[in-house]
Amino acid sequence: MTFLGMPARAPRGVGHLRGDQPFPVAAREALANSQLRRNLQHATTTIRGKSGRVIAELPDWQELRAAGSALKAYTMAHLPELLEQLEENVTAAGGVVHWAADANEANRIVTDLVRQTGERRVIKVKSMATQEIGLNEALEAAGITPVETDLAELIVQLGDDKPSHILVPAIHRNRSEIREIFLNAMPGVDPGLTDEPPELAGAARKYLRETFLHTRVAISGANFAIADTGTLAVVESEGNGRMCLTLPDTLITVMGIEKLVPTWPDLEVFLQLLPRASTGERMNPYTSMWRGVTPGDGPQSFHLVLLDNGRSAVLADEVGRQALHCIRCSACLNVCPVYERTGGHAYGSVYPGPIGAVLSPQLTGVADNPTLPFASSLCGACFDACPVKIDIPSILVHLRNQAPHPRSEAAAMAAAAYMMDRPKLYARAQRAAKFARIAGRKGRGLPPPLNGWSASRDLPDPPEQTFRDWWRSR
């Protein structure tokens, strides 16, 4: 907490919520990569089609969305009590609960817990929270080697790359690029590896199986935590997550505090929404759920790290708090015309796409991510696709109102509003536009900041007569 009592934002200098460049600059670089655009267009079109087909099978999809939205709204309204209930139930089941105010504290807690086991290597279940806080970097700094076991996260890790999609972090890579990465960086890889998908998966499987069998500590995130039972849930498609969750002696789970659902029956709603919205599957392939510690079965030591890292600040914003309802399905990324063309890296955060454009600036404070709320044409496809009905366009507009504005733009906007609030002045300005022609023929070669428009589009010729002049002359 700060001295004013406002909840703290995610701290600078740690984790992956801030980009090195403003979105328009990073996007321009990404757009120039035609291979990336082809990979993305192919992948997002495929997922969109698959998801659309299985959603159309459900007659009660809209009711499910409404239920998911209502459950999340209830959870956020009762978050403090529900978190304490979760802590009580996890503790009663033999787990240990830790509270982390931010990325630094969470990294310190996890690093200390691993150190206490004496192990120097950990296996990881795919997790957005640990990407968000830069846990791998923190572990490496402490001499501990993290091994990502989700196939796509492994591709990203071996390629010394960053994830570009919430669900499909290596969506920007095609199979020949993946082959190159494996040949360069995968220990013990067969040098004759081809780029056939079954061969690539086989190589990863061989490497990961050995690692699963010889690593005693695992780190995971969580998709859901059920307050009234203390149950944690991870949903995944490969089974590698379940290996991590069941084989090692110690399991450490890092979870954002918004991942709660109040009761066990509530999970049913989300387990219908998530697979159809995310991968376009009717049912999630591997759903692992556990409570604390079970003697003689699975990890004998379980730690749950509850992460704030700016979430309380998001919760304090009446409009923006909806972003905490996100179940990380990525449906908004897959339908976003901006994401489809720029890819995820342009957003500079582990949370890309429409949800990232509203979540990242709120976790860091808008001043640290001032261009993200503008990285959208407000087309609304994300709102329609969201399985928990997050009104992303409204949050974007809300955050734009908080964002710092360029001084010249603010002056122009104020002048425009002044003029538009005075119809006579407005009518004079309209007529002046006809004679101005300073823009040259068809508005080619407009001055900055309008030159981006004139680079690829003509402006219409100003009409002979404005509508209001015509009306008056009738």
Place this chain on the structure above:
Amino acid sequence: MRIALFATCLADTMFPAAAKATVLLLERLGHEVVFPPEQTCCGQMHINTGYQKDALALVRRHVRTFEPYDVVVAPSGSCVGSVRHQHAMVAAGDRGLAARATSVASRTYELSELLIDVLGVEDVGAYFPHRVTYHPTCHSLRVLRVGDKPLRLLRHVRGLDLVELPAAEQCCGFGGTFSVKNADTSTAMLADKMRHVLDTGADVCTAGDASCLMHIGGGLSRLRTGVRTVHLAEILASTEASS
């Protein structure tokens, strides 16, 4: 019926043909159209660019201008979307104004909504002998939910050969100041939209928003494609006599 026209600042200034067509069409259908001259802009550009404080005066002006009328029409899904979904929010600090804004919004219609939902007409007696493709603009589609209303109107236009636009529901990349702030991304979106328009072989691309048409038309003009952009109101206002 007496209908107040909200021309929108863009149509008033740059695309008067769309606003004129709205007037002529409604008069042809036997209605009285009035144009309250105190109107200027709904404030959407300010609101969507993060200047709600500046927009407040424009919202207040809009509400004051249109509250005497029972029915208001605009040839723009986007501006009606702003009136309906943003004005009360911008006015939230002034409860009286917010309530008045909500009331005006409840009587404000996009053209295809007015024709089908209020006036109950699908065949407006238009004639437009061209091959036409329809781009359902994002705010008509996803903010107002006009659905297939514009298409139903177009299907009744005599002489009109309506061809389906592939990937029609994808944004053209305009997004107001988005096309300036993120010009490269906007251009990439526009390129795909233009490719789809050209694939249809249509001579005319139509839509219910002058802004999206300015964007698509600006690109088509730069590429010298010969495909024209024409507002839905202009097609519906066309008759054998006028064409």
